[in-house]
Amino acid sequence: MRTVTVRSSKEYEVLIGSGLLASAGESIKPLAKGKKAFIVSDDNVYPVYGRVLDKSLRSAGFSTDAFVMPHGEASKNLSVYGAILERMGSLHYTRTDIIVALGGGVVGDITGFAAATYQRGIDYVQIPTTLLAAVDSSVGGKTGVDLECGKNQVGCFCQPLIVIHDVDTLRTLPNLEYRNGCAEIIKYGMIGSRELMDAISARPVNEQYEDVIAVCVDMKRKLVEEDEFDRGSRMLLNFGHTVGHAIERCSNYTIPHGMAVSAGMDVITKAAAVLGFTDGSAYEALHGLLEQYSLPARCGYPAEKLLEAAQNDKKSGGDVITIVVPRSAGDCILKMINRPELMKWLLAGGVK
Ligand SMILES: NC(=O)c1ccc[n+]([C@@H]2O[C@H](COP(=O)([O-])OP(=O)(O)OC[C@H]3O[C@@H](n4cnc5c(N)ncnc54)[C@H](O)[C@@H]3O)[C@@H](O)[C@H]2O)c1
Known part of the structure; x- marks a missing residue:
């Protein structure tokens, strides 16, 4: 496994290696303040990897909920963003809980933005499952959604708590x-x-x-x-x-x-x-x-x-x-x- 430590306004680690999804809960546990984890993913990724992540979080003592959006750029919009927030609100998530992004850059960007703004900011974890997200979007804290007039027109900088990239997930990448x-x-x-x-x-x-x-x-x-x-x-x-x-x-x-x-x-x-x-x-x-x-x-x-x-x-x-x-x-x-x-x-x- 490789570890890269990012020392920005927030210091965090990027873990890169095989088998890391199954141990994600243990990696997140020492960093999280609370015991509730809200997983955001898409309908390609969640059916394949959701169960492993869910099990790992639960074994580490978290209770979990999941929000699964349709895959693709078309979902990176204000209405899906609003739906994530509403769902978290209805499930009584608070500022000590965490959001976990499981997916490519679309899931990572919208999840980061939801985390940055929900109750004025809660911690989030990036679990990138595309090569693009692993090398780029999951690191550096750029979050946001698209508007009709263009891509990434709304967003903010918000660094994650940790980035966990399990290279095994790339095996199913088209x-x-x-x-x-x-x-x-x-x-x-x-x-x-x-x-x-x-x-x-x-x-x-x-x-x-x-x-x-x-x-x-x-x-x-x-x-x-x-x-x-x-x-x-x-x-x-x-x-x-x-x-x-x-x-x-x-x-x-x-x-x-x-x-x-x-x-x-x-x-x-x-x-x-x-x-x-x-x-x-x-x-x-x-x-x-x-x-x-x-x-x-x-x-x-x-x-x-x-x-x-x-x-x-x-x-x-x-x-x-x-x-x-x-x-x-x-x-x-x-x-x-x-x-x-x-x-x-x-x-x-x-x-x-
Ligand atoms: N925040 C940043 O710094 C930053 C940087 C670069 C790009 N981006 C953003 O990232 C987005 C693009 O990200 P992307 O290329 O990851 O696209 P994506 O998230 O749409 O994923 C691409 C496709 O791959 C599928 N997929 C994801 N992981 C898979 C897996 N392991 N196996 C099988 N299928 C899988 C997804 O369901 C989707 O259909 C754009 O919205 C772009 O603006 C952000």
């Missing part, structure tokens, strides 16, 4: 979700670790889950410790996301996040080479990995449409957008640009 997670792992490589890129080029991610996830979590730890509230270096994690979010929006969220980020990374890295921020080797390294993991490099939407979709991005402040630009594979910088410049980047990146 291939598409595996590749979505791999896109985020390639992102980590591009922003800060050429070694990680070489390692996942030499051996598939699913043959070295513990090592790869621990490296990514440790990179995220460092960025969260430096910049918990996302005003500086943490924004490096948005590599590929300005274009990626625009692609997601243009597709009405039918293109999954990882796929959109993959195309977004390709566009920006190609543009960085064309505009002289990096030589062609960074693009070659990225493009090779995207191909190896069957991830898309092209987005199919015209530049005008992407530009319009980027308008609503939280990464833009007024007319200025912060993009993440590679200097080489494993080294990126933040660059503030305005809207006409974004058009220039899109065109240089091969968007028509």
Whole structure:
């Protein structure tokens, strides 16, 4: 098992290893003030893993309740969020109890937001079951839900009590979700670790889950410790996301996040080479990995449409957008640009 300790406004551990779901109750017990645990999950994950978690919590002395939402991004909304709170209220949960998120990033984000706001804040535990959630969303305390006008438009920062990632849960992950997670792992490589890129080029991610996830979590730890509230270096994690979010929006969220980020990374890295921020080797390294993991490099939407979709991005402040630009594979910088410049980047990146 690997342990990464995050020292942000709240200090907590991220446990990564095999068989951790069955011992989750014991891991949580010393940290929890009360003895009631409210499990939030989705209808794909709960039927497979809910019973093991429930048993583990009960063996550790917790009483449990469960809220199971329909899977998918469409559930990450105010109405499901409200339903979680109402259910907790009707079951008389108090500030000493805990909420446990069992699932991917959708479950983790909405659960974290419910925990941050229920009775002005109660403790919550992240138990990520997707690769994307394991390497990214479960760590760092960004919580929230979507609005009609865009993704993650409501939310707050609220760090979990502990993150427990049982790598065995990844065995049932559909291939598409595996590749979505791999896109985020390639992102980590591009922003800060050429070694990680070489390692996942030499051996598939699913043959070295513990090592790869621990490296990514440790990179995220460092960025969260430096910049918990996302005003500086943490924004490096948005590599590929300005274009990626625009692609997601243009597709009405039918293109999954990882796929959109993959195309977004390709566009920006190609543009960085064309505009002289990096030589062609960074693009070659990225493009090779995207191909190896069957991830898309092209987005199919015209530049005008992407530009319009980027308008609503939280990464833009007024007319200025912060993009993440590679200097080489494993080294990126933040660059503030305005809207006409974004058009220039899109065109240089091969968007028509
Ligand atoms: N908070 C953050 O810092 C942060 C960072 C990145 C992404 N996000 C958010 O994360 C969300 C995406 O997360 P995601 O990719 O995990 O999507 P997800 O939660 O929708 O999960 C993807 C699919 O996999 C299924 N699934 C989950 N675990 C499974 C398992 N072990 N076996 C079989 N099926 C399983 C789910 O039911 C779902 O259908 C987005 O809403 C995104 O905005 C948040």
